[in-house]
Amino acid sequence: MKILVQKFGGTSVADLEAMKHVLSKVQHGLEKNDKVIVVLSARAGETNKLLALAGQWSATPNKAECDCLVSTGEQVSIALFSMLLNDAGISARSLLSWQIPIRTNDDFGNARIMEIDRDVLMKQLELYDVLVVAGFQGVTEDGRITTLGRGGSDTSAVALAAALDSSECEIYTDVDGVYTTDPNICSAARKMDCVSYEEMLEMASMGAKVLHIRSVEFAKKYKVPVRVRSTFSEDAGTLVTQEDASMEAVLVSGIAYDKDQARVTLRNLPDVPGTAAAVFGPLSEKGVLVDMILQNTSQDGHTDITFTVSRKDLQATLAIMNEIADKIGASEILHDLSVAKVSAIGVGMRNHSGVAARAFTALTQEGINILMISTSEIKITILIQEKYVELAVRILHDTFGLDWDIA
């Protein structure tokens, strides 16, 4: 049985007009597949409306009750869309997460999918051609509703596709695929036909909003081919899939950037064992994620430690640093909010050296000062002053030939 999973976001189900576009996508899906699973988000704005309601009722709403409240958004979407399918003569029904069930852990508001009952789904697929499943939600072992956190509907769709060995998981959105970089700042940006899970993960971790990182991790783990495409066009979109030889021939696949960076520097620390642990231990305890880290080589037994955090965590970070400054012997604590990072990403880097050097050269030639560098197997990340971000993206996009269509 050939099963296609199609996921549609909030703007795709915002109103009756938009849902009719979705209907035609589902009809197309049925032409080439035996059955279709449709995963829907809440209608655009509904989740925020419900969260605002919770905020009116309580300054710190009980998390389980908040999930019970917010999950009604998807329930409304799937009921309405199922009505539309029925009226179009398509045999279909809605399915809430507890009706399958989609089991999650009990981390309310940010739950993780543990298990999906394949048998129930297969039984329902004998009765109906289309199952309309509520995205973004699950149910705990003891039957309470959970939500999956930001981008959760993507994860629902990929998890369902994995459970059903689907031929493909289509993620419909309002852009027609994954681009080599942000088209808003680089007019030469080009839609990719294909990108590997690893590259997509690196792009998602840089804040590319097309796919949520957790859904890509899921797709990678279960080898689910994911196609990102637009509800409002016929474009084939971008296929996110396993790496192959043709991908490795390309040195750099995309350029990403992230302005949500704040830099903190601890000056003149004694360079003794345990200093780094003394700095980063308390941050981790408070849930602050540290991104890039740089430790200078020791001079006169002293060193500087520089690191970056998300801007929202800067105040908490500085408070912790001030608390431990005496203990660790830092002479000064500096911070800088006017920084941002730019990354070049590509599985092709695994087999090529000199990529970093080409990037540094290109940037410094244009007078952009490099503040910090970090590299991974398939990514080079450079911290620069925020004002240079757009320029840097365009320089790197050009340097690695991304505006040429490499067949």
Place this chain on the structure above:
Amino acid sequence: MKILVQKFGGTSVADLEAMKHVLSKVQHGLEKNDKVIVVLSARAGETNKLLALAGQWSATPNKAECDCLVSTGEQVSIALFSMLLNDAGISARSLLSWQIPIRTNDDFGNARIMEIDRDVLMKQLELYDVLVVAGFQGVTEDGRITTLGRGGSDTSAVALAAALDSSECEIYTDVDGVYTTDPNICSAARKMDCVSYEEMLEMASMGAKVLHIRSVEFAKKYKVPVRVRSTFSEDAGTLVTQEDASMEAVLVSGIAYDKDQARVTLRNLPDVPGTAAAVFGPLSEKGVLVDMILQNTSQDGHTDITFTVSRKDLQATLAIMNEIADKIGASEILHDLSVAKVSAIGVGMRNHSGVAARAFTALTQEGINILMISTSEIKITILIQEKYVELAVRILHDTFGLDWDIA
């Protein structure tokens, strides 16, 4: 374990301000009971808003999907109110019908409760002091959401009270109890302290809006004491309970009326066996409920049949009568929309005669013509011209001494 069930309607949970009144009622409930079950409706206007949405999406929305949609209204209420309870330091959680479950048949939009799992509720009551249950909804054997139809939340509350052997089921509304008649048309109307299930059933069947008939049937069957009271006052309200000797001492307990009446007369039918069946059979097949029926004594082998139906059913009724007129040999079909019925209700009638005569005398003395009469063990119903309804109610209220407080 002393368990109180409290049910609050849409206006009681309309907004945060109203819900704070509900909170204080629940706190009072906890002072005199070990545990409280709170049953909530959707916030005022929400159910209609959701039905209107369904109407936008489909002219004839799939009924199961419609229930999936509409049931979100109560889900929002119970989540919000549970937040409020948690913030007030009360251990509480929301419960959806499928989480208990409250099993119903699969008559979507008008389902009937078949079974409630007492064990799950008792287990939850070990963990929480207050359970906040979604009214109006249930779940079928195969796990689909149903709604119970008009007044369904009252039925949910009474059914839960029955399942848990509750000390009492409080139905909170915006009036402070059950009145001897409609205070809007009879200023002498008096709030009753007590009324029997049978009397309440007769009043509900006459369209008294305080309690839905199905919830009273449920209460009667399982002997659940139901107290109707106001969310916004301290009044003890009206207790609906089993008939006792003091109730029987009162001849008439209440006067009810119903303007939703249309009268149809078939003239000059041959008075042969099978005529009544030929008239009422086709009506019953089309789902038209016939209320009062009068057949004149035969003259020259011919008779007239007069009956009343709900006004919304008049057109359908006339169409059917025209269809069968030739077959049954009716010479003429008359109808009248300007009629209404008035009833005197009281369990005391069982042991007293002459009640009907007193009613007729009082009405005719004031020049009100009596069109039709029907009597049951505890009710006398009189069809009159609609324009006399208010007057007739006041006359009967006075005639049976209902404005005197009989201790």
